[in-house]
Amino acid sequence: AAGGERNLFLRARDQAAVALLAYAGLRVQEVCDVQLRDLDLPGASVTVRSGKGGKARRVPLHADACRVLEAYIWQVRCPTGSPVVGAGEEREALLLGQEMARPGRPVRPGVTPSLIRHRLRKLGQRAATWLLAAADKEPDLLRAEELRRSAELLERVSPHQLRHSLARRLLRAGADLSEVQRVLGHS
DSSP states (O other): OGGGOSSHHHHHHHHHHHHHHHTTOOOHHHHHHOBGGGEETTTTEEEESSOGGGOOEEEEOOHHHHHHHHHHIIIIIOTTOOOOTTOGGGGSBSSEEEOTTSTTOOEEEOOOHHHHHHHHHHHHHHHHHHHHHHHHHOSOHHHHHHHHHHHHHHHTOOHHHHHHHHHHHHHHTTOOHHHHHHHHTOO
16 A cells, blocks of 8 residues: 555655564654664664663564665665764654645654654555555455455554564564564563
8 A cells, every 4th residue: 555655755654664563663753753864774674772671682574675665775875875884863863754734845853653653544544545445346255355354453553463463474584573572562
């Protein structure tokens, strides 16, 4: 659904936020707190500087998440190039917000958890609409019902659900429970 957004800024930013939620399992506040310097795309990881309980951790990034984040950085966040190492811009928030009430809708570093939740809810509703339309055209009744159940889940999607879906995917792929615990920042 984020990929179907016409506005390049919103498309790239929303895809980056969803990548951090779904592929890295970050909490919504952790997504908002990620700074440019926290991304290590060549090393396929992101550093969470202050997770729940003030704990820092390094989280691996899936190759798909790296591609999405790289596209966001080069298309929207740093189109003229990355800031110099040690520069103040490195400590700015990764995700950009847009000041909708101001003329020209200027962008600024930083988004709020409520904005992320709002955008994710809109994306989930859009995806649910597409799935329901596909279900109506699906000749296989079992597949149509599966699409409807998925649409129902997407209508109520939350950042925390994406975090838990990563945990389920990791466990199904054979990850050790302690590794899942480390990635999610659970004690």
